[in-house]
Amino acid sequence: EDQVTQSPEALRLQEGESSSLNCSYTVSGLRGLFWYRQDPGKGPEFLFTLYSAGEEKEKERLKATLTKKESFLHITAPKPEDSATYLCAVQVGGYNKLIFGAGTRLAVHP
Amino acid sequence: DGGITQSPKYLFRKEGQNVTLSCEQNLNHDAMYWYRQDPGQGLRLIYYSQIVNDFQKGDIAEGYSVSREKKESFPLTVTSAQKNPTAFYLCASSLIKTVNQPQHFGDGTRLSIL
Numbered sequence: 001e002d003q004v005t006q007s008p009e010a011l012r013l014q015e016g017e018s019s020s021l022n023c024s025y026t027v028s029g030l031r032g033l034f035w036y037r038q039d040p041g042k043g044p045e046f047l048f049t050l051y052s053a054g055e056e057k058e059k060e061r062l063k064a065t066l067t068k069k070e071s072f073l074h075i076t077a078p079k080p081e082d083s084a085t086y087l088c089a090v091q092v093g094g095y096n097k098l099i100f101g102a103g104t105r106l107a108v109h110p
Numbered sequence: 111d112g113g114i115t116q117s118p119k120y121l122f123r124k125e126g127q128n129v130t131l132s133c134e135q136n137l138n139h140d141a142m143y144w145y146r147q148d149p150g151q152g153l154r155l156i157y158y159s160q161i162v163n164d165f166q167k168g169d170i171a172e173g174y175s176v177s178r179e180k181k182e183s184f185p186l187t188v189t190s191a192q193k194n195p196t197a198f199y200l201c202a203s204s205l206i207k208t209v210n211q212p213q214h215f216g217d218g219t220r221l222s223i224l
Contacts, residue, residue: 031210034212034213042217043116087152089152096204096211097155097158102150
């Protein structure tokens, strides 16, 4: 069965304290891996797409990496405005079907 | 501004009542999707549509219905057969010209039972 697991479930950081979020997956025929940011009461906001093992994407303080079994979202010197839930999703099949993980709730304190 | 508009933001359902959630997009996307989000769980796919007048069931379609009469619109009806409808409902859309097109989301409708 296709499955996506995110860890940790929740993460509390001090401002400037770098860390990583993990997304591990067991799927057949991975077509792509997506990272989203979700603020409370809002819809997910697209961050990155990763296609193949070894690929990296960066945006401001965020960097996403991909291996054959997992992806990491590295947050460098986070700020309080980075506080959100970060969702990982994998695409399988031919119609853009996404399987989502349960997310990591990140809180960055000043 | 291009985007996805969901309405209403909050919705309350009485026992035995059907309710319809609206989703409109002006991104000229071909595909549209409905997801349900419950606390502590990932988003789960209810229905999706890749073309007007055609749609397919997702993983949790029981108790829900949809229509796709226009490219821009994909309303979701939560029927009385859905016994646990309280959740956050998200609509998304994407291009389908190539694989790996990201889905873009609206800001959701929160449905509660009266």
